[in-house]
Amino acid sequence: MRARIPGYGGSAALLVLLALVLATAPVRVAAEVAPSVTITGSASLLRNNGETQALPVVEASLELDSVGNKNVKGYFQLDSFIGESIGIDIPQAYLKVRLPWFRLTLGRTRVSWGDGFVFNAGDVVFGSMETISGDLSGSSLRSETAWLGAVYVPLGAFSFLEAVTLPYGVPDPTKDALTTDLLTLTVPLPLHSLSGGIRGVFKLGRTTLETGYYATGRTPTEHRPYISCHGHLLVDWNLSAAMAIPQFHPDWEQWDEYLGISAGMFHLINLGLNRSLSFRLEAAVRPGGDWQEIPDGADYALVLFPEVAFSPTDTVSLQLRSLISPVDRSALNLFSVSWNIYQGLTIFSYLSLPVGDGNDQYQWDQDLLSSWTVGLEFVY
Protein backbone atom coordinates (compact mmCIF):
# COMPACT_ATOMS: atom_id res chain seq x y z
CA MET A 1 0.00 0.00 0.00
CA ARG A 2 1.31 3.46 -0.82
CA ALA A 3 1.11 6.64 1.19
CA ARG A 4 -2.17 8.46 0.71
CA ILE A 5 -2.00 12.20 0.31
CA PRO A 6 -5.26 14.07 0.78
CA GLY A 7 -5.94 17.60 -0.43
CA TYR A 8 -6.69 17.28 -4.12
CA GLY A 9 -7.77 20.59 -5.69
CA GLY A 10 -8.06 22.31 -9.07
CA SER A 11 -4.51 23.67 -9.06
CA ALA A 12 -3.22 20.20 -8.29
CA ALA A 13 -4.93 18.90 -11.40
CA LEU A 14 -3.00 21.41 -13.51
CA LEU A 15 0.26 20.55 -11.80
CA VAL A 16 -0.37 16.85 -12.27
CA LEU A 17 -1.13 17.39 -15.94
CA LEU A 18 2.04 19.47 -16.31
CA ALA A 19 4.13 16.83 -14.55
CA LEU A 20 2.62 14.13 -16.76
CA VAL A 21 3.46 16.05 -19.92
CA LEU A 22 6.98 16.85 -18.71
CA ALA A 23 7.62 13.26 -17.69
CA THR A 24 6.45 11.69 -20.91
CA ALA A 25 7.30 14.29 -23.57
CA PRO A 26 11.10 13.86 -23.62
CA VAL A 27 10.69 10.12 -23.64
CA ARG A 28 8.32 9.99 -26.56
CA VAL A 29 10.96 10.93 -29.08
CA ALA A 30 13.56 8.42 -27.90
CA ALA A 31 11.62 5.44 -26.58
CA GLU A 32 8.24 3.84 -26.35
CA VAL A 33 5.84 4.23 -23.44
CA ALA A 34 4.75 1.05 -21.66
CA PRO A 35 1.66 1.77 -19.59
CA SER A 36 0.23 -0.33 -16.81
CA VAL A 37 -2.74 0.17 -14.52
CA THR A 38 -3.40 -1.27 -11.08
CA ILE A 39 -6.92 -1.08 -9.70
CA THR A 40 -7.63 -2.20 -6.16
CA GLY A 41 -11.09 -2.38 -4.67
CA SER A 42 -11.68 -3.42 -1.11
CA ALA A 43 -14.25 -3.30 1.67
CA SER A 44 -13.31 -3.16 5.33
CA LEU A 45 -15.10 -3.60 8.59
CA LEU A 46 -13.18 -1.57 11.15
CA ARG A 47 -13.44 -0.28 14.66
CA ASN A 48 -13.60 3.51 14.82
CA ASN A 49 -14.89 5.87 17.54
CA GLY A 50 -16.09 2.94 19.59
CA GLU A 51 -18.28 1.44 16.90
CA THR A 52 -17.89 -0.91 13.96
CA GLN A 53 -17.93 0.84 10.59
CA ALA A 54 -17.86 -0.31 6.98
CA LEU A 55 -15.47 1.38 4.58
CA PRO A 56 -15.25 0.77 0.82
CA VAL A 57 -11.97 1.84 -0.77
CA VAL A 58 -10.98 2.16 -4.43
CA GLU A 59 -7.39 2.84 -5.45
CA ALA A 60 -6.05 3.24 -8.96
CA SER A 61 -2.47 3.60 -10.09
CA LEU A 62 -1.33 4.54 -13.59
CA GLU A 63 2.30 3.82 -14.42
CA LEU A 64 4.03 5.03 -17.57
CA ASP A 65 7.42 3.48 -18.10
CA SER A 66 9.73 4.21 -21.00
CA VAL A 67 11.20 1.24 -22.82
CA GLY A 68 13.61 0.84 -25.69
CA ASN A 69 16.28 3.41 -24.85
CA LYS A 70 19.37 1.92 -23.21
CA ASN A 71 20.68 5.23 -21.88
CA VAL A 72 17.62 7.25 -20.90
CA LYS A 73 14.73 6.08 -18.80
CA GLY A 74 11.58 7.92 -17.74
CA TYR A 75 8.95 6.79 -15.28
CA PHE A 76 5.72 8.39 -14.12
CA GLN A 77 3.22 7.09 -11.61
CA LEU A 78 -0.09 8.70 -10.72
CA ASP A 79 -2.10 7.30 -7.82
CA SER A 80 -5.64 8.13 -6.82
CA PHE A 81 -7.53 7.05 -3.75
CA ILE A 82 -11.17 7.14 -2.69
CA GLY A 83 -11.86 5.93 0.83
CA GLU A 84 -12.07 7.75 4.15
CA SER A 85 -10.73 10.69 2.11
CA ILE A 86 -10.11 11.47 -1.53
CA GLY A 87 -6.51 11.81 -2.58
CA ILE A 88 -4.20 11.99 -5.53
CA ASP A 89 -0.46 11.50 -5.49
CA ILE A 90 2.60 11.28 -7.70
CA PRO A 91 4.75 8.81 -5.76
CA GLN A 92 7.26 8.46 -8.61
CA ALA A 93 8.23 10.69 -11.53
CA TYR A 94 11.84 10.53 -12.57
CA LEU A 95 14.39 10.51 -15.34
CA LYS A 96 17.51 8.37 -15.34
CA VAL A 97 20.39 9.08 -17.66
CA ARG A 98 23.33 6.77 -18.18
CA LEU A 99 26.60 8.49 -19.04
CA PRO A 100 29.93 6.77 -19.73
CA TRP A 101 31.22 6.70 -16.15
CA PHE A 102 28.16 7.28 -14.01
CA ARG A 103 24.39 7.37 -13.90
CA LEU A 104 22.22 10.32 -12.96
CA THR A 105 18.71 10.19 -11.46
CA LEU A 106 16.49 13.26 -11.12
CA GLY A 107 12.90 13.40 -9.92
CA ARG A 108 10.73 11.80 -7.29
CA THR A 109 11.74 8.24 -6.44
CA ARG A 110 13.30 6.12 -3.73
CA VAL A 111 16.84 5.08 -2.87
CA SER A 112 17.21 1.90 -0.80
CA TRP A 113 20.15 2.21 1.54
CA GLY A 114 20.94 -0.54 4.04
CA ASP A 115 19.09 -3.81 4.26
CA GLY A 116 15.90 -4.92 5.99
CA PHE A 117 12.26 -5.59 5.16
CA VAL A 118 10.66 -3.52 7.94
CA PHE A 119 13.49 -2.39 10.19
CA ASN A 120 16.63 -1.03 8.58
CA ALA A 121 18.97 1.22 10.53
CA GLY A 122 20.97 1.69 7.31
CA ASP A 123 18.08 3.52 5.70
CA VAL A 124 19.35 6.88 6.94
CA VAL A 125 17.62 8.72 4.08
CA PHE A 126 14.00 7.76 4.66
CA GLY A 127 14.27 6.22 8.13
CA SER A 128 13.09 2.65 8.67
CA MET A 129 13.39 2.27 12.43
CA GLU A 130 10.02 3.67 13.41
CA THR A 131 7.16 1.23 13.89
CA ILE A 132 4.43 1.09 11.30
CA SER A 133 1.23 2.40 12.83
CA GLY A 134 -1.33 1.09 10.39
CA ASP A 135 -1.42 -1.13 7.35
CA LEU A 136 0.83 -4.19 7.57
CA SER A 137 -0.60 -5.89 4.50
CA GLY A 138 1.63 -4.57 1.69
CA SER A 139 4.22 -6.59 -0.16
CA SER A 140 6.64 -3.74 0.54
CA LEU A 141 6.10 -1.95 3.85
CA ARG A 142 8.58 0.88 3.26
CA SER A 143 7.86 2.70 0.01
CA GLU A 144 8.29 6.41 0.79
CA THR A 145 9.68 8.49 -2.04
CA ALA A 146 11.09 12.01 -2.26
CA TRP A 147 12.28 14.55 -4.83
CA LEU A 148 15.96 13.82 -5.20
CA GLY A 149 19.03 13.86 -7.37
CA ALA A 150 21.41 10.88 -7.31
CA VAL A 151 24.71 9.97 -8.95
CA TYR A 152 25.62 6.28 -9.17
CA VAL A 153 29.21 5.29 -10.00
CA PRO A 154 29.76 1.55 -10.65
CA LEU A 155 33.01 0.05 -9.32
CA GLY A 156 32.99 -3.37 -10.94
CA ALA A 157 30.13 -5.85 -11.13
CA PHE A 158 29.11 -5.87 -7.45
CA SER A 159 30.40 -2.58 -6.00
CA PHE A 160 29.37 1.02 -6.44
CA LEU A 161 29.32 4.50 -4.95
CA GLU A 162 26.10 6.51 -4.76
CA ALA A 163 25.68 10.16 -3.82
CA VAL A 164 22.23 11.59 -3.23
CA THR A 165 20.69 14.94 -2.37
CA LEU A 166 17.12 15.56 -1.23
CA PRO A 167 16.57 19.32 -1.57
CA TYR A 168 13.16 19.19 0.10
CA GLY A 169 13.76 16.36 2.54
CA VAL A 170 11.31 13.49 2.91
CA PRO A 171 7.65 14.54 2.58
CA ASP A 172 5.34 13.58 5.42
CA PRO A 173 2.43 11.80 3.73
CA THR A 174 0.13 12.60 6.64
CA LYS A 175 0.77 16.35 6.36
CA ASP A 176 1.99 17.30 2.91
CA ALA A 177 -0.83 17.49 0.40
CA LEU A 178 0.14 17.01 -3.22
CA THR A 179 -0.40 20.71 -3.98
CA THR A 180 1.88 21.73 -1.09
CA ASP A 181 4.43 19.14 -2.11
CA LEU A 182 4.57 20.33 -5.72
CA LEU A 183 4.47 24.05 -4.89
CA THR A 184 7.53 23.69 -2.66
CA LEU A 185 9.44 22.78 -5.81
CA THR A 186 8.95 26.32 -7.14
CA VAL A 187 10.64 28.04 -4.18
CA PRO A 188 14.44 28.56 -4.31
CA LEU A 189 16.26 26.94 -1.40
CA PRO A 190 19.15 28.16 0.73
CA LEU A 191 22.14 25.88 0.25
CA HIS A 192 22.39 24.95 3.93
CA SER A 193 18.91 23.44 3.89
CA LEU A 194 19.87 20.71 1.40
CA SER A 195 20.05 17.14 2.72
CA GLY A 196 22.50 14.73 1.15
CA GLY A 197 24.98 11.95 1.56
CA ILE A 198 27.09 9.26 -0.04
CA ARG A 199 27.38 5.49 0.33
CA GLY A 200 29.67 2.75 -0.90
CA VAL A 201 28.62 -0.86 -1.43
CA PHE A 202 31.32 -3.52 -1.59
CA LYS A 203 31.44 -7.29 -1.72
CA LEU A 204 33.70 -9.21 0.66
CA GLY A 205 33.46 -12.89 -0.20
CA ARG A 206 29.87 -13.89 0.38
CA THR A 207 29.12 -10.82 2.47
CA THR A 208 27.99 -7.47 1.15
CA LEU A 209 29.29 -4.52 3.12
CA GLU A 210 27.78 -1.07 2.85
CA THR A 211 28.75 2.12 4.59
CA GLY A 212 27.82 5.75 4.17
CA TYR A 213 26.97 9.11 5.61
CA TYR A 214 23.92 11.35 5.26
CA ALA A 215 23.31 14.84 6.64
CA THR A 216 19.87 16.37 6.99
CA GLY A 217 19.55 20.07 6.19
CA ARG A 218 16.13 20.43 7.75
CA THR A 219 14.89 19.91 11.28
CA PRO A 220 16.05 17.74 12.89
CA THR A 221 19.46 18.62 11.47
CA GLU A 222 21.60 15.53 12.02
CA HIS A 223 24.75 13.74 10.93
CA ARG A 224 23.85 10.13 10.10
CA PRO A 225 26.79 7.76 9.55
CA TYR A 226 25.92 4.08 9.14
CA ILE A 227 27.27 0.64 8.38
CA SER A 228 25.30 -2.31 7.08
CA CYS A 229 26.10 -5.83 5.99
CA HIS A 230 24.20 -8.87 4.82
CA GLY A 231 25.02 -12.41 3.79
CA HIS A 232 24.04 -16.04 4.16
CA LEU A 233 25.05 -18.45 6.91
CA LEU A 234 22.40 -21.19 7.23
CA VAL A 235 19.86 -18.35 6.90
CA ASP A 236 19.90 -15.00 5.10
CA TRP A 237 20.95 -12.38 7.62
CA ASN A 238 21.40 -8.62 7.82
CA LEU A 239 22.82 -6.26 10.43
CA SER A 240 22.90 -2.47 10.36
CA ALA A 241 23.88 0.27 12.77
CA ALA A 242 23.47 4.02 12.41
CA MET A 243 23.95 7.15 14.48
CA ALA A 244 21.71 10.23 14.28
CA ILE A 245 23.90 12.90 15.84
CA PRO A 246 22.56 16.44 16.21
CA GLN A 247 24.60 18.87 14.10
CA PHE A 248 24.61 21.43 16.90
CA HIS A 249 25.58 20.79 20.54
CA PRO A 250 25.45 17.00 20.64
CA ASP A 251 25.37 15.59 24.15
CA TRP A 252 27.91 12.73 24.03
CA GLU A 253 26.94 11.51 27.48
CA GLN A 254 23.69 10.41 25.88
CA TRP A 255 25.36 8.79 22.85
CA ASP A 256 23.15 5.74 23.16
CA GLU A 257 20.14 7.85 22.29
CA TYR A 258 21.71 8.57 18.91
CA LEU A 259 22.35 4.90 18.10
CA GLY A 260 19.98 2.64 16.22
CA ILE A 261 20.61 -1.03 15.38
CA SER A 262 18.59 -3.37 13.23
CA ALA A 263 19.06 -7.08 12.64
CA GLY A 264 17.13 -9.59 10.61
CA MET A 265 17.05 -13.16 9.35
CA PHE A 266 15.05 -14.90 6.65
CA HIS A 267 14.78 -18.55 5.74
CA LEU A 268 12.67 -20.32 3.16
CA ILE A 269 11.97 -24.04 3.26
CA ASN A 270 10.86 -25.84 0.13
CA LEU A 271 8.30 -28.41 1.28
CA GLY A 272 7.92 -30.16 -2.08
CA LEU A 273 4.71 -30.43 -4.07
CA ASN A 274 5.34 -26.77 -4.80
CA ARG A 275 4.70 -25.74 -1.22
CA SER A 276 6.98 -23.46 0.70
CA LEU A 277 7.26 -22.10 4.20
CA SER A 278 9.26 -19.01 5.09
CA PHE A 279 10.26 -17.39 8.35
CA ARG A 280 11.42 -13.84 8.93
CA LEU A 281 12.43 -12.14 12.15
CA GLU A 282 13.60 -8.55 12.41
CA ALA A 283 14.48 -6.41 15.41
CA ALA A 284 14.90 -2.67 15.86
CA VAL A 285 16.99 -1.72 18.87
CA ARG A 286 17.46 1.77 20.25
CA PRO A 287 19.81 1.35 23.23
CA GLY A 288 18.86 4.78 24.53
CA GLY A 289 15.14 4.15 24.27
CA ASP A 290 12.78 3.16 27.06
CA TRP A 291 13.44 -0.36 28.40
CA GLN A 292 10.58 -0.16 30.87
CA GLU A 293 6.92 0.39 30.26
CA ILE A 294 5.87 3.97 30.79
CA PRO A 295 2.46 5.60 30.27
CA ASP A 296 2.09 6.93 26.75
CA GLY A 297 5.64 5.84 25.97
CA ALA A 298 6.24 5.69 22.24
CA ASP A 299 10.02 5.32 22.03
CA TYR A 300 10.56 1.81 23.27
CA ALA A 301 14.05 0.37 22.97
CA LEU A 302 13.07 -2.86 21.27
CA VAL A 303 10.49 -3.73 18.61
CA LEU A 304 10.24 -7.07 16.81
CA PHE A 305 8.75 -8.08 13.48
CA PRO A 306 8.17 -11.83 13.05
CA GLU A 307 6.56 -13.21 9.90
CA VAL A 308 5.54 -16.71 8.87
CA ALA A 309 4.38 -17.29 5.30
CA PHE A 310 3.04 -20.51 3.85
CA SER A 311 2.36 -21.07 0.15
CA PRO A 312 0.34 -24.25 -0.46
CA THR A 313 0.59 -23.58 -4.21
CA ASP A 314 2.42 -21.05 -6.38
CA THR A 315 -0.64 -18.81 -6.50
CA VAL A 316 -1.87 -18.92 -2.91
CA SER A 317 -0.14 -17.33 0.06
CA LEU A 318 -1.02 -17.23 3.76
CA GLN A 319 0.88 -14.90 6.05
CA LEU A 320 1.00 -14.10 9.72
CA ARG A 321 2.83 -10.89 10.57
CA SER A 322 3.21 -9.03 13.83
CA LEU A 323 4.78 -5.90 15.17
CA ILE A 324 5.62 -6.75 18.75
CA SER A 325 6.58 -4.27 21.43
CA PRO A 326 8.08 -6.58 24.09
CA VAL A 327 8.62 -3.78 26.60
CA ASP A 328 4.92 -3.06 27.08
CA ARG A 329 3.83 -6.51 25.85
CA SER A 330 1.60 -5.20 23.07
CA ALA A 331 1.40 -6.23 19.43
CA LEU A 332 -0.28 -5.54 16.14
CA ASN A 333 -1.05 -8.79 14.32
CA LEU A 334 -2.06 -9.34 10.74
CA PHE A 335 -3.28 -12.55 9.18
CA SER A 336 -3.64 -12.39 5.41
CA VAL A 337 -4.48 -14.70 2.55
CA SER A 338 -4.09 -13.93 -1.16
CA TRP A 339 -4.85 -15.90 -4.29
CA ASN A 340 -3.58 -14.96 -7.76
CA ILE A 341 -6.49 -16.65 -9.50
CA TYR A 342 -6.16 -15.32 -13.07
CA GLN A 343 -3.50 -13.37 -14.90
CA GLY A 344 -3.11 -10.04 -13.10
CA LEU A 345 -6.01 -10.70 -10.71
CA THR A 346 -5.46 -11.28 -7.01
CA ILE A 347 -8.12 -11.84 -4.38
CA PHE A 348 -7.03 -10.96 -0.87
CA SER A 349 -8.34 -10.76 2.64
CA TYR A 350 -6.66 -9.75 5.85
CA LEU A 351 -7.53 -9.47 9.50
CA SER A 352 -5.74 -6.92 11.64
CA LEU A 353 -5.90 -7.31 15.42
CA PRO A 354 -4.02 -5.25 18.03
CA VAL A 355 -3.24 -6.74 21.43
CA GLY A 356 -2.50 -4.42 24.35
CA ASP A 357 -4.11 -2.33 27.04
CA GLY A 358 -4.86 1.39 27.31
CA ASN A 359 -1.32 2.80 27.63
CA ASP A 360 0.45 0.43 25.28
CA GLN A 361 1.96 1.11 21.89
CA TYR A 362 -0.78 -1.04 20.35
CA GLN A 363 -4.14 -0.91 22.12
CA TRP A 364 -6.87 -3.44 21.55
CA ASP A 365 -9.50 -0.70 21.18
CA GLN A 366 -7.35 1.75 19.19
CA ASP A 367 -9.24 3.35 16.31
CA LEU A 368 -8.67 1.85 12.83
CA LEU A 369 -6.26 -0.86 14.02
CA SER A 370 -8.89 -3.61 14.32
CA SER A 371 -10.18 -4.40 10.87
CA TRP A 372 -11.19 -7.11 8.45
CA THR A 373 -10.70 -6.40 4.75
CA VAL A 374 -11.68 -8.27 1.60
CA GLY A 375 -10.62 -7.03 -1.82
CA LEU A 376 -9.50 -7.55 -5.38
CA GLU A 377 -6.48 -6.20 -7.24
CA PHE A 378 -6.16 -6.21 -10.99
CA VAL A 379 -2.99 -5.27 -12.90
CA TYR A 380 -3.11 -4.84 -16.67
Added chain:
Amino acid sequence: MRRTIFLILAFSLAASLSLSAITAEEIVANVEANEINEAERIEGSMTISDRFGSRVKTFVSYAAGADKMLLEFTNPEERGQKILRLEDEIYLYFPEAEEVIHLQGSALKESVMGSDFSYEDMTGEGDLLDQYEVTLLGEETIDGRRHYHLELKARKRGLAYPKQEAWVDAETWVTTRVDSYSLSGRLLKEMELGDIRKVAGKYVPHYIIMQDAMKKKSSTEMRIEAIELQANLPPDIFSLEELTW
Protein backbone atom coordinates in the same frame (compact mmCIF):
# COMPACT_ATOMS: atom_id res chain seq x y z
CA MET B 1 24.75 -68.73 -44.60
CA ARG B 2 28.32 -68.05 -43.44
CA ARG B 3 28.29 -64.90 -45.47
CA THR B 4 25.06 -63.76 -43.69
CA ILE B 5 26.50 -64.47 -40.23
CA PHE B 6 29.68 -62.61 -41.19
CA LEU B 7 27.66 -59.60 -42.33
CA ILE B 8 25.62 -59.55 -39.11
CA LEU B 9 28.79 -59.75 -37.02
CA ALA B 10 30.46 -57.08 -39.09
CA PHE B 11 27.43 -54.79 -38.80
CA SER B 12 27.22 -55.34 -35.02
CA LEU B 13 30.90 -54.60 -34.65
CA ALA B 14 30.54 -51.46 -36.76
CA ALA B 15 27.55 -50.33 -34.66
CA SER B 16 29.47 -51.03 -31.49
CA LEU B 17 32.47 -49.07 -32.78
CA SER B 18 30.17 -46.27 -33.85
CA LEU B 19 28.61 -46.19 -30.36
CA SER B 20 31.96 -46.02 -28.67
CA ALA B 21 33.40 -43.67 -31.25
CA ILE B 22 32.17 -40.71 -29.25
CA THR B 23 32.40 -40.27 -25.52
CA ALA B 24 29.81 -38.77 -23.20
CA GLU B 25 32.16 -35.89 -22.51
CA GLU B 26 32.49 -35.17 -26.22
CA ILE B 27 28.70 -35.19 -26.61
CA VAL B 28 28.32 -32.70 -23.76
CA ALA B 29 31.09 -30.56 -25.22
CA ASN B 30 29.26 -30.52 -28.57
CA VAL B 31 25.98 -29.69 -26.84
CA GLU B 32 27.57 -26.81 -24.95
CA ALA B 33 29.32 -25.55 -28.09
CA ASN B 34 25.91 -25.40 -29.76
CA GLU B 35 23.91 -24.06 -26.78
CA ILE B 36 26.29 -21.60 -25.17
CA ASN B 37 26.82 -18.26 -26.84
CA GLU B 38 29.08 -15.37 -26.02
CA ALA B 39 26.51 -12.65 -26.67
CA GLU B 40 22.91 -13.84 -26.81
CA ARG B 41 19.72 -11.78 -26.73
CA ILE B 42 16.30 -13.40 -26.55
CA GLU B 43 12.77 -12.02 -26.53
CA GLY B 44 10.38 -14.65 -25.29
CA SER B 45 7.27 -15.58 -23.39
CA MET B 46 6.47 -18.00 -20.63
CA THR B 47 2.96 -19.46 -20.45
CA ILE B 48 2.12 -20.97 -17.09
CA SER B 49 -0.86 -23.29 -17.18
CA ASP B 50 -2.69 -24.80 -14.25
CA ARG B 51 -6.23 -25.89 -13.48
CA PHE B 52 -7.44 -22.25 -13.35
CA GLY B 53 -6.17 -21.33 -16.81
CA SER B 54 -2.97 -19.80 -18.04
CA ARG B 55 -0.87 -16.73 -17.30
CA VAL B 56 1.60 -15.26 -19.76
CA LYS B 57 4.85 -13.55 -18.78
CA THR B 58 7.02 -11.90 -21.41
CA PHE B 59 10.71 -11.20 -21.05
CA VAL B 60 13.96 -10.10 -22.62
CA SER B 61 17.11 -11.97 -21.64
CA TYR B 62 20.81 -11.53 -22.30
CA ALA B 63 23.46 -14.22 -21.80
CA ALA B 64 27.20 -14.56 -22.22
CA GLY B 65 28.80 -17.96 -21.74
CA ALA B 66 27.41 -20.47 -19.26
CA ASP B 67 27.35 -18.36 -16.13
CA LYS B 68 26.24 -14.82 -17.02
CA MET B 69 22.61 -14.03 -17.60
CA LEU B 70 20.25 -11.08 -17.14
CA LEU B 71 16.50 -11.46 -17.57
CA GLU B 72 13.94 -8.65 -17.46
CA PHE B 73 10.19 -9.20 -17.37
CA THR B 74 8.20 -6.99 -19.76
CA ASN B 75 4.56 -7.94 -19.06
CA PRO B 76 2.52 -5.31 -17.14
CA GLU B 77 2.26 -7.28 -13.88
CA GLU B 78 6.01 -7.73 -13.43
CA ARG B 79 7.43 -5.09 -15.75
CA GLY B 80 10.95 -4.09 -14.75
CA GLN B 81 11.56 -7.02 -12.39
CA LYS B 82 14.93 -8.53 -13.20
CA ILE B 83 17.01 -11.62 -12.47
CA LEU B 84 20.80 -11.47 -12.69
CA ARG B 85 23.01 -14.54 -12.62
CA LEU B 86 26.71 -13.84 -12.34
CA GLU B 87 28.99 -16.81 -11.74
CA ASP B 88 27.19 -18.72 -8.97
CA GLU B 89 25.19 -15.83 -7.53
CA ILE B 90 21.62 -14.79 -8.33
CA TYR B 91 20.15 -11.34 -7.64
CA LEU B 92 16.57 -10.13 -8.03
CA TYR B 93 15.50 -6.52 -8.56
CA PHE B 94 12.06 -5.07 -7.71
CA PRO B 95 11.74 -1.63 -9.31
CA GLU B 96 8.80 -0.35 -7.23
CA ALA B 97 10.81 -0.54 -4.02
CA GLU B 98 14.18 0.02 -5.79
CA GLU B 99 15.20 -3.13 -3.92
CA VAL B 100 17.89 -5.71 -4.74
CA ILE B 101 17.59 -9.18 -3.18
CA HIS B 102 20.51 -11.60 -3.15
CA LEU B 103 19.03 -15.09 -3.60
CA GLN B 104 20.83 -17.65 -1.52
CA GLY B 105 20.42 -21.18 -0.23
CA SER B 106 17.13 -22.95 -0.81
CA ALA B 107 15.54 -19.82 -2.31
CA LEU B 108 17.38 -20.68 -5.55
CA LYS B 109 15.05 -23.64 -5.95
CA GLU B 110 11.93 -21.46 -5.67
CA SER B 111 9.65 -21.22 -8.68
CA VAL B 112 9.96 -18.12 -10.90
CA MET B 113 6.63 -16.24 -10.99
CA GLY B 114 4.68 -19.39 -10.18
CA SER B 115 6.08 -21.26 -13.18
CA ASP B 116 7.55 -24.77 -13.33
CA PHE B 117 11.02 -23.23 -13.72
CA SER B 118 13.15 -22.49 -10.68
CA TYR B 119 15.59 -19.58 -10.58
CA GLU B 120 18.38 -22.08 -11.22
CA ASP B 121 16.49 -23.57 -14.19
CA MET B 122 15.99 -20.12 -15.70
CA THR B 123 19.53 -18.92 -15.36
CA GLY B 124 21.51 -22.11 -15.98
CA GLU B 125 23.94 -24.00 -13.82
CA GLY B 126 27.30 -23.17 -15.37
CA ASP B 127 29.70 -25.69 -16.89
CA LEU B 128 28.03 -29.13 -17.04
CA LEU B 129 31.24 -31.19 -17.11
CA ASP B 130 32.54 -29.36 -14.03
CA GLN B 131 29.39 -30.19 -12.15
CA TYR B 132 28.27 -33.57 -13.43
CA GLU B 133 29.85 -36.94 -14.11
CA VAL B 134 28.46 -37.94 -17.49
CA THR B 135 27.81 -41.46 -18.80
CA LEU B 136 26.62 -42.48 -22.26
CA LEU B 137 23.81 -44.99 -21.76
CA GLY B 138 23.27 -45.70 -25.44
CA GLU B 139 21.56 -44.55 -28.60
CA GLU B 140 17.81 -44.29 -29.21
CA THR B 141 15.63 -43.23 -32.07
CA ILE B 142 13.07 -40.59 -31.14
CA ASP B 143 10.65 -39.23 -33.76
CA GLY B 144 12.82 -40.85 -36.42
CA ARG B 145 16.01 -39.09 -35.28
CA ARG B 146 19.08 -40.67 -33.70
CA HIS B 147 19.64 -39.53 -30.12
CA TYR B 148 22.34 -40.09 -27.52
CA HIS B 149 20.96 -41.04 -24.11
CA LEU B 150 23.10 -39.58 -21.31
CA GLU B 151 23.09 -39.89 -17.55
CA LEU B 152 24.44 -37.01 -15.48
CA LYS B 153 25.33 -37.49 -11.81
CA ALA B 154 26.26 -34.49 -9.67
CA ARG B 155 29.93 -34.31 -8.70
CA LYS B 156 29.15 -32.10 -5.69
CA ARG B 157 26.34 -31.43 -3.26
CA GLY B 158 24.02 -28.47 -3.55
CA LEU B 159 23.21 -28.70 -7.25
CA ALA B 160 19.56 -28.28 -8.19
CA TYR B 161 19.31 -31.83 -9.49
CA PRO B 162 21.54 -34.66 -8.18
CA LYS B 163 20.78 -36.82 -11.22
CA GLN B 164 19.57 -36.09 -14.74
CA GLU B 165 18.92 -38.06 -17.90
CA ALA B 166 19.22 -36.25 -21.19
CA TRP B 167 18.53 -37.13 -24.81
CA VAL B 168 20.70 -35.33 -27.37
CA ASP B 169 19.97 -35.19 -31.11
CA ALA B 170 23.03 -36.78 -32.74
CA GLU B 171 23.00 -34.41 -35.75
CA THR B 172 22.09 -31.03 -34.29
CA TRP B 173 23.55 -31.48 -30.78
CA VAL B 174 20.33 -30.12 -29.35
CA THR B 175 19.09 -31.62 -26.07
CA THR B 176 15.50 -32.50 -26.81
CA ARG B 177 14.50 -33.98 -23.46
CA VAL B 178 15.76 -33.86 -19.87
CA ASP B 179 14.39 -35.78 -16.89
CA SER B 180 15.64 -34.55 -13.51
CA TYR B 181 15.70 -36.67 -10.37
CA SER B 182 16.23 -36.23 -6.65
CA LEU B 183 19.01 -38.03 -4.78
CA SER B 184 16.55 -40.81 -3.92
CA GLY B 185 15.73 -41.29 -7.60
CA ARG B 186 12.35 -39.58 -7.54
CA LEU B 187 11.40 -37.81 -10.77
CA LEU B 188 11.31 -34.04 -10.11
CA LYS B 189 10.95 -32.39 -13.49
CA GLU B 190 10.48 -33.27 -17.16
CA MET B 191 11.61 -30.89 -19.87
CA GLU B 192 10.99 -31.17 -23.61
CA LEU B 193 12.52 -28.93 -26.26
CA GLY B 194 11.36 -28.56 -29.85
CA ASP B 195 10.76 -26.36 -32.90
CA ILE B 196 14.47 -26.49 -33.67
CA ARG B 197 15.63 -23.84 -36.11
CA LYS B 198 19.07 -22.99 -37.47
CA VAL B 199 20.17 -19.53 -36.34
CA ALA B 200 23.59 -18.11 -37.23
CA GLY B 201 24.97 -21.60 -37.84
CA LYS B 202 23.62 -23.08 -34.61
CA TYR B 203 20.55 -25.15 -33.85
CA VAL B 204 18.19 -23.46 -31.40
CA PRO B 205 15.03 -24.99 -29.89
CA HIS B 206 12.31 -22.34 -29.93
CA TYR B 207 10.09 -23.88 -27.29
CA ILE B 208 10.68 -25.57 -23.99
CA ILE B 209 7.94 -27.31 -22.02
CA MET B 210 8.73 -27.87 -18.37
CA GLN B 211 6.57 -30.00 -16.13
CA ASP B 212 7.16 -30.18 -12.42
CA ALA B 213 6.41 -33.81 -11.60
CA MET B 214 5.50 -32.74 -8.07
CA LYS B 215 2.72 -30.42 -9.34
CA LYS B 216 -0.60 -31.65 -10.62
CA LYS B 217 -2.11 -30.33 -13.84
CA SER B 218 0.61 -27.74 -14.26
CA SER B 219 3.11 -26.97 -16.97
CA THR B 220 5.10 -24.04 -18.29
CA GLU B 221 5.87 -23.41 -21.92
CA MET B 222 8.68 -21.04 -22.75
CA ARG B 223 8.77 -19.82 -26.32
CA ILE B 224 11.45 -17.80 -28.09
CA GLU B 225 9.93 -15.02 -30.18
CA ALA B 226 13.22 -13.50 -31.37
CA ILE B 227 16.83 -14.44 -30.87
CA GLU B 228 20.24 -12.94 -31.69
CA LEU B 229 23.31 -15.09 -31.12
CA GLN B 230 25.86 -12.39 -31.90
CA ALA B 231 24.18 -9.51 -30.14
CA ASN B 232 26.05 -6.31 -29.42
CA LEU B 233 25.90 -6.44 -25.61
CA PRO B 234 27.41 -3.65 -23.50
CA PRO B 235 30.54 -4.92 -21.68
CA ASP B 236 29.10 -4.23 -18.21
CA ILE B 237 25.58 -5.55 -18.76
CA PHE B 238 26.00 -8.31 -16.15
CA SER B 239 26.34 -6.07 -13.12
CA LEU B 240 24.35 -4.55 -10.25
CA GLU B 241 24.37 -1.28 -12.19
CA GLU B 242 22.45 -2.84 -15.07
CA LEU B 243 20.22 -4.77 -12.67
CA THR B 244 19.05 -1.56 -10.99
CA TRP B 245 18.79 0.45 -14.22
